């Protein structure tokens with residue numbers, strides 16, 4: 007089984023999760039390629055400006071331009087896609103990427119990183135992959151705050167992706183690891 011882990015990360019949490027996933031696949035004797043989605047706009051924003059800019063991208067439905075990516079989904083049996091939650095949605099670069107590929111009929115799994123208010127981000131993420139077979143979903147609360155806990159949480163998920171029953175949607179029981187108060191207040195009211 008050939009797997010690609012495709013992720014966008016602004017602050018390093020999804021990057022950490024993607025690297026942990028790759029290691030877990032390697033530990034199970036399986037190869038997984040890491041593919042990082044990068045935006046053309048590489049300006050570093052901090053504090054309020056970062057949240058205002060990111061949330062406005064979501065609320066305005068922006069699809070930011072991406073740096074060229076040498077990636078062909080045809081070569082993979084499983085695509086794991088990861089993105090941070092911005093304003094209760096997957097960060098817009100994920101949508102930009104998903105406009106460039108046709109994943110109908112492909113087996114895919116989704117992860118998102120958030121600060122405790124994922125809202126409907128995974129549902130919205132799923133909606134960006136029409137026709138794909140969603141093999142699993144997981145959400146992670148700011149894993150950079152607890153890299154050890156990250157592996158413990160990801161291990162059974164990785165096993166489930168390779169094991170029997172793959173292809174059925176799985177739970178999204180976010181585990182609070184750390185508390186970077188994130189976002190624009192969107193998504194915090196979502197049902198648990």
Ligand SMILES: Cc1cc2nc3c(=O)[nH]c(=O)nc-3n(C[C@H](O)[C@H](O)[C@H](O)COP(=O)(O)O)c2cc1C
Pocket residue numbers: 014015016017018019020021056057058059060061089090091092093094095119120121122123124147148149186187188189190191192193194
């Ligand atoms: C613009 C912006 C909006 C965010 N919105 C949310 C949100 O709605 N809910 C939430 O729980 N966290 C939100 N966060 C926090 C991030 O989702 C969280 O810190 C995530 O782990 C960041 O992943 P990254 O480090 O890979 O970029 C937001 C962060 C930013 C920068």
